[in-house]
Amino acid sequence: MKGRLSGIQKQVLSLHRSLLRAARAKPPETREQIERFVNAEFRKNAAIDKKNYQQIEYLIRRGQKQLEMVRTSDGFSVVEVK
Amino acid sequence: MASLASASLLNRTVSVVSSAVSCRNVVAQKVSCVSFSGLRASASQRFSIVDSRAVAATRLRRISCAAEGAEEAVAAPAATDAPAENVAEIVRKVIAHQLASPLEKVLPNSKFADLGADSLDTVEIMMALEERFDITIDEDGAEKISTVQEAADLIEAEIKARA
Numbered sequence: 731m732k733g734r735l736s737g738i739q740k741q742v743l744s745l746h747r748s749l750l751r752a753a754r755a756k757p758p759e760t761r762e763q764i765e766r767f768v769n770a771e772f773r774k775n776a777a778i779d780k781k782n783y784q785q786i787e788y789l790i791r792r793g794q795k796q797l798e799m800v801r802t803s804d805g806f807s808v809v810e811v812k
Numbered sequence: 813m814a815s816l817a818s819a820s821l822l823n824r825t826v827s828v829v830s831s832a833v834s835c836r837n838v839v840a841q842k843v844s845c846v847s848f849s850g851l852r853a854s855a856s857q858r859f860s861i862v863d864s865r866a867v868a869a870t871r872l873r874r875i876s877c878a879a880e881g882a883e884e885a886v887a888a889p890a891a892t893d894a895p896a897e898n899v900a901e902i903v904r905k906v907i908a909h910q911l912a913s914p915l916e917k918v919l920p921n922s923k924f925a926d927l928g929a930d931s932l933d934t935v936e937i938m939m940a941l942e943e944r945f946d947i948t949i950d951e952d953g954a955e956k957i958s959t960v961q962e963a964a965d966l967i968e969a970e971i972k973a974r975a
Contacts, residue, residue, distance in 0.1 A: 743935055743951075746932060746935045747938075747939065747951070747954075750935070754943070769936065772932050776930070776932060778915055
């Protein structure tokens with residue numbers, strides 16, 4: 731599994747990590763919500779066909795926007811905006 | 813065993829202090845009674861790394877410089893029946909916890925994949941380990957890891973590099 735990840739897979743994992751890192755800066759309760767949400771989202775979409783680049787790219791962009799929101803906002807609610 | 817390793821470090825001061833290492837409370841107490849600004853950094857790290865032999869030894873060396881004359885305050889703790897956990901042990905626990913699997917199944921040579929962890933789980937494990945040890949594991953490092961032991965080794969190296 732390791733070391734044979736495609737570029738796009740690495741990108742996804744890196745986003746996952748960045749989101750969890752960003753969540754650390756939040757108060758415990760918010761943080762836990764964010765972590766749960768983030769982990770669930772990635773899990774939910776993990777089954778997408780790995781050739782479905784369009785969908786994956788779209789989700790990555792969405793995740794990046796959410797990451798920005800987590801970084802810049804105090805709250806959590808914005809994260810759920812789709 | 814942290815206390816043994818560091819007892820051989822040198823003088824009496826060190827051995828007195830070292831007997832405190834396996835007990836966080838005593839370490840905390842110790843640090844608070846020595847007013848030496850250089851200790852601040854290690855004081856703030858103590859919860860995350862108190863179990864690490866390497867770092868504990870480094871800290872002891874630093875403490876011992878400041879501990880002259882503070883020995884009576886360290887009144888040898890009745891401490892050492894709870895041995896300091898080593899990194900590998902903690903790593904196993906964190907991984908078992910993250911994967912909700914029994915500790916007995918998480919062995920040093922277990923592969924994450926065999927434990928049922930996919931790459932997303934691995935990210936979560938790495939993040940949890942980072943936090944537990946108060947270190948940063950870079951992505952390249954994290955991607956090379958496939959067994960529990962490798963994770964422990966990486967963390968030990970990281971802790972040493974930082975000490």
